[in-house]
Amino acid sequence: MASSDVARQPDKGVRPLSLAGHVGFDSLPDQLVNKSIYQGFCFNILCIGETGIGKSTLMDTLFNTNFENFESSHFEPQVKLRAQTYDLQESNVRLRLTVVNTVGFGDQMNKQESYQPVVDYIDRQFESYLQEELKIKRSLHNYHDSRVHACLYFISPSGHSLKSLDLVTMKKLDSKVNIIPVIAKADTISKSELHKFKIKIMSELVSNGVQIYQFPLDDETVAKVNTTMNGHLPFAVVGSTEEVCVGNKMVKARQYPWGVVQVENENHCDFVKLREMLICVNMEDLREQTHTRHYELYRRCKLEEMGFKDTDPECKPVSLQQTYEAKRQEFLVELQRREDEMRQMFVQRVKEKEAELKEAERELQSRFEQLKRLHADEKATLEEKKRLLDEDQSSFSKRRAAAQLLQAQSLTANGKKDKDRKNSGFM
Amino acid sequence: MTASSRYRSRVPRPEDAEEKEYVGFATLPNQVHRKSVKKGFDFTLMVAGESGLGKSTLVNSLFLTDLHKDRKLLNAEERINQTVEITKHTVDIEEKGVKLKLTIVDTPGFGDAVNNTECWRPITGYIDQQFEQYFRDESGLNRKNIQDNRVHCCLYFIPPFGHGLRPVDIEFMKALQDKVNVVPLIAKADCLTPLEIKKLKERLREEIDKYGIKIYQFPDCDSDEDEEFKRQDKELKESTPFAVIGSNTVVEARGQRVRGRLYPWGIVEVENPSHCDFVKLRTMLIRTHMHDLKDITSDCHYENYRAQCIQTMTSKMNADKRVESPIPILPLSTPDVETEKLIKMKDDELRRMQQMLQKMQQQMHEQDL
Numbered sequence: 001m002a003s004s005d006v007a008r009q010p011d012k013g014v015r016p017l018s019l020a021g022h023v024g025f026d027s028l029p030d031q032l033v034n035k036s037i038y039q040g041f042c043f044n045i046l047c048i049g050e051t052g053i054g055k056s057t058l059m060d061t062l063f064n065t066n067f068e069n070f071e072s073s074h075f076e077p078q079v080k081l082r083a084q085t086y087d088l089q090e091s092n093v094r095l096r097l098t099v100v101n102t103v104g105f106g107d108q109m110n111k112q113e114s115y116q117p118v119v120d121y122i123d124r125q126f127e128s129y130l131q132e133e134l135k136i137k138r139s140l141h142n143y144h145d146s147r148v149h150a151c152l153y154f155i156s157p158s159g160h161s162l163k164s165l166d167l168v169t170m171k172k173l174d175s176k177v178n179i180i181p182v183i184a185k186a187d188t189i190s191k192s193e194l195h196k197f198k199i200k201i202m203s204e205l206v207s208n209g210v211q212i213y214q215f216p217l218d219d220e221t222v223a224k225v226n227t228t229m230n231g232h233l234p235f236a237v238v239g240s241t242e243e244v245c246v247g248n249k250m251v252k253a254r255q256y257p258w259g260v261v262q263v264e265n266e267n268h269c270d271f272v273k274l275r276e277m278l279i280c281v282n283m284e285d286l287r288e289q290t291h292t293r294h295y296e297l298y299r300r301c302k303l304e305e306m307g308f309k310d311t312d313p314e315c316k317p318v319s320l321q322q323t324y325e326a327k328r329q330e331f332l333v334e335l336q337r338r339e340d341e342m343r344q345m346f347v348q349r350v351k352e353k354e355a356e357l358k359e360a361e362r363e364l365q366s367r368f369e370q371l372k373r374l375h376a377d378e379k380a381t382l383e384e385k386k387r388l389l390d391e392d393q394s395s396f397s398k399r400r401a402a403a404q405l406l407q408a409q410s411l412t413a414n415g416k417k418d419k420d421r422k423n424s425g426f427m
Numbered sequence: 428m429t430a431s432s433r434y435r436s437r438v439p440r441p442e443d444a445e446e447k448e449y450v451g452f453a454t455l456p457n458q459v460h461r462k463s464v465k466k467g468f469d470f471t472l473m474v475a476g477e478s479g480l481g482k483s484t485l486v487n488s489l490f491l492t493d494l495h496k497d498r499k500l501l502n503a504e505e506r507i508n509q510t511v512e513i514t515k516h517t518v519d520i521e522e523k524g525v526k527l528k529l530t531i532v533d534t535p536g537f538g539d540a541v542n543n544t545e546c547w548r549p550i551t552g553y554i555d556q557q558f559e560q561y562f563r564d565e566s567g568l569n570r571k572n573i574q575d576n577r578v579h580c581c582l583y584f585i586p587p588f589g590h591g592l593r594p595v596d597i598e599f600m601k602a603l604q605d606k607v608n609v610v611p612l613i614a615k616a617d618c619l620t621p622l623e624i625k626k627l628k629e630r631l632r633e634e635i636d637k638y639g640i641k642i643y644q645f646p647d648c649d650s651d652e653d654e655e656f657k658r659q660d661k662e663l664k665e666s667t668p669f670a671v672i673g674s675n676t677v678v679e680a681r682g683q684r685v686r687g688r689l690y691p692w693g694i695v696e697v698e699n700p701s702h703c704d705f706v707k708l709r710t711m712l713i714r715t716h717m718h719d720l721k722d723i724t725s726d727c728h729y730e731n732y733r734a735q736c737i738q739t740m741t742s743k744m745n746a747d748k749r750v751e752s753p754i755p756i757l758p759l760s761t762p763d764v765e766t767e768k769l770i771k772m773k774d775d776e777l778r779r780m781q782q783m784l785q786k787m788q789q790q791m792h793e794q795d796l
Contacts, residue, residue: 052589074593107593110542156588157618158479162503164541185588188618190688204503256620257701259693267691 040094042145043283044125046081046177047099048118048169049154050106053184058152058239059099061252061263062275063088066241067099076104079117098146106165115169122148122176126298133299147295149286150213150278151177154184155234159193161200170210176294178213178286180278181205186236186269187254187261194236201234215277216285229277235270238263467526469575470717471557473607474531475550475599476584477538478506480614485582485673486531488686488697489709492518493675501535509536511549532578538595546595547602554578554606558732577729580643580712580720581607584614585668591630592638600640606728608643608720610712611635616670616703617688617695624670631668642667645711646719663711669704672697 047055056069067086083100100121105114125147132143151173155166170179181201183189189197205212212233215226240263244253252263263271278286308323474482478500487493501509517530534550557577564573581603585596600609611631616624635642645664652660674697678687686697697705712720 050588051593054588071590074589074591109544109594109598112542156479156586157615158477159481160479160500164503164507164509164539167503168507168541185618187690187692188615190690208504254620256617256693256695258695258699259690261690261692 037093039141040096041283042096042098043287044098044100044146044148044150046118046122046148046151047154048102048105048151048173049184050156051104053154053156054239055101055152055154055184057241058154058182058184058237060241061239061271062279063097069101072103074104074107076107078108079103079105079114081117081121096144100148111165114165115172118169119172119176122173123298126176126295127302129295130299130302147290148177149283149290151179153179153181155181155201157183157185157188157197157236159189159197161197162204167204167208167210170205170212171208174211175297178289178294179210180213180274181234182274183234183236185238187238187256189236198232198234198236213286213289215282222281225281226277229273232270232273235274235277237271237274238269239271464525467528468717469528469530470721471530471532471576471578471580472712473534473550473554473578473581474584475534475537475581476614477586478535480584480586481671481673482533482582482584482614484675485584485612485614485671485705487675488673488705489712490518490520490529492520501539506536506539507541509540511536511546513549513553530576537599543595547599550599551602551606554603555732558606558729559736561729562733562736577724578607579717579724581609583609583611585611585631587613587615587619587627587670591627592634597634597638597640600635600642601638604641605731608723608728609641610643611668612708613668613670615672617672619670628666628668628670643720643723645716663707666704666707669708669711671705671708672703673705 045059047059049055051072051074056067059069060067065086065088067084069084080103081100082103083098085096085098088095088097102118108114129143129145129147132138132140153166153170153173156163170181173179183194183197183201186194215222215230217223217226217230238254238261240252240254240261242252242254243250244255244260244262246253246260246262251265254261254263262268266272307327472486474486476482512535514533514535515530516533517528520527520529532553537546537550540546554577561573561575561577564570583596583600585592596611600611603609613619613624613627613631619627645660645667647660672688672695674686674688674695676686676688677684678689678694680687680694680696685699688695688697696702700706
């Protein structure tokens with residue numbers, strides 16, 4: 001009775017009425033259920049743990065199927081994530097399950113950056129959802145939600161405490177995803193050791209401020225079982241897909257020379273508790289928490305980074321549109337300024353270039369003049385030389401002509417003398 | 428006595444042998460036994476591996492004592508940047524008059540920090556330190572009471588949760604393989620079914636071969652041992668690396684009180700050979716091969732260290748004559764300039780002759796062809 005009073009606070013101006021008969025809107029939840037069955041459900045689990053710790057086997061055991069995972073090697077240089085999506089069906093309910101496993105986690109010598117790929121993956125899924133949400137033409141009801149709803153963190157059963165890598169990684173992830181720590185390969189820890197181990201782990205998580213997922217206590221139908229289960233965290237699980245004959249049934253178990261560990265025996269391990277809590281009771285709550293808490297936190301951080309605020313400096317509420325307009329104006333102003341700046345720069349550059357070119361032209365011109373003068377000078381000199389040469393030549397030819405004439409004269413004179421002698425000889 | 432009678436009396440006759448004329452050195456083993464019991468033995472065992480793998484529990488189970496009474500285990504946040512420490516516990520235990528001074532060297536913090544690059548350096552440093560200490564003692568003037576603190580065996584714990592060796596395992600074993608006898612073990616083997624153990628052992632053996640890691644090899648037994656012993660030895664060799672379980676508690680199983688672990692689904696007995704290889708490990712480590720481990724440490728690993736040490740020291744001294752040697756070295760290794768030249772000359776000559784020899788051999792070979 002008390003819880004139903006708390007459920008809805010009466011608004012001012014709205015008075016509760018009592019009905020005179022049966023109206024029928026109590027079928028609303030059923031309509032919702034029918035619709036969601038029709039649509040199908042979607043769930044994403046992220047498994048983080050060292051290589052070989054039993055992540056794939058546990059998933060196979062939880063969902064009673066074979067997800068066909070292969071063994072990874074210990075020598076991966078970096079942590080990677082491998083996501084696989086499956087379509088499962090149970091009675092008339094369809095589930096689209098995505099299992100993301102870490103590959104190579106905890107194998108490197110230097111594990112300081114091991115958490116980064118995981119954080120990046122989770123952020124990427126949030127980002128793509130945010131993008132879809134902010135689109136103009138969006139189809140959220142059709143959108144395949146890939147955000148991680150639950151993170152199973154596999155703790156190595158050392159029996160003492162958490163490893164330093166576990167602490168560092170969980171601290172980075174606790175605000176991004178619902179962390180459910182589980183103790184893997186729990187058939188190596190005896191009951192008394194397990195009790196001490198669980199207490200130590202929880203106290204370490206608390207003292208370091210790591211917020212793991214707490215099963216919700218607000219719904220009275222499941223509050224009681226959830227409170228009990230909260231006290232059993234972290235669950236110590238054993239996974240097995242092999243069946244062993246116990247009594248006269250075949251059960252999932254691991255056969256040792258000293259006994260048989262039955263996976264579904266609550267005395268042996270907490271597997272049944274995990275299955276109930278994770279799948280049967282709180283799956284929807286996990287999805288809701290992811291959406292309302294982790295995703296909203298991411299969205300807020302992202303939008304604040306982009307500059308959007310809910311209240312302006314005078315503490316008056318500002319709507320997204322106003323902020324957007326303001327941002328747009330700012331952007332346009334900035335754009336204009338940049339354009340002007342560029343233009344100015346361009347003009348200046350052009351001027352400079354022009355001046356340079358002019359200068360170059362002038363220089364060329366002067367050089368040309370200089371060369372021309374030089375050329376003219378040379379030509380004059382040459383002309384002078386030629387004239388002298390011509391004079392020489394003409395004077396020489398005159399002298400030659402004179403000499404020839406003289407020679408010819410002398411010849412004819414000699415010839416006459418000879419003729420005279422010849423003539424005189426006859427006489 | 429005439430010569431013939433003397434000769435006759437020397438022929439060993441079974442009925443006479445015990446009464447007279449036997450030399451008697453067959454009692455030497457007894458004398459050695461007596462002396463060694465009087466002197467006592469010492470053994471240094473190092474355990475290495477990540478925390479939480481059951482190293483201390485195993486040591487307690489092996490030597491049936493509680494060596495780590497008030498251990499302080501660090502929290503996860505303290506271990507983020509932890510460096511590897513070396514801690515030593517020495518105890519004196521006695522059994523049937525034989526005294527053993529056992530030293531357990533623990534390596535808390537190995538592999539626990541977030542960044543484990545070169546986390547084995549403190550460990551190799553410690554081993555080298557012990558070797559150096561022994562080297563100095565051995566070369567000292569008064570050698571009466573040398574303490575042998577050298578590490579005789581290193582048990583390396585491999586976690587059973589993975590698929591085989593991890594990078595940190597390979598690097599550690601490779602760093603230590605030439606300094607100490609490394610014996611890899613599969614820790615907390617009660618989380619593996621027999622089939623899984625077999626697969627993991629095969630995988631580990633394969634990977635140890637593949638990466639060329641030199642772990643401690645059992646010496647082959649002599650051919651004149653009896654069949655039973657040979658069979659046991661073969662079995663022992665085939666089940667390495669040993670898959671072990673340790674326990675600090677005694678439980679009631681099958682009407683007896685044994686060391687074991689109590690689970691809701693059954694009781695794991697530490698000393699049951701079908702449950703784990705603890706008995707084989709104990710036999711190997713304590714009952715049969717303890718002395719062999721000590722011998723290999725002093726004949727092999729220590730000698731390597733010593734030779735290396737001397738080499739570096741002499742080369743340093745040649746380079747820099749002012750270096751004082753902390754230990755006395757024979758004059759042969761401090762040559763002066765002339766003898767050095769002579770040595771060099773002789774070296775060259777030798778090399779030349781070797782080359783000529785090779786050439787001649789080649790020629791002969793060609794001729795044959």
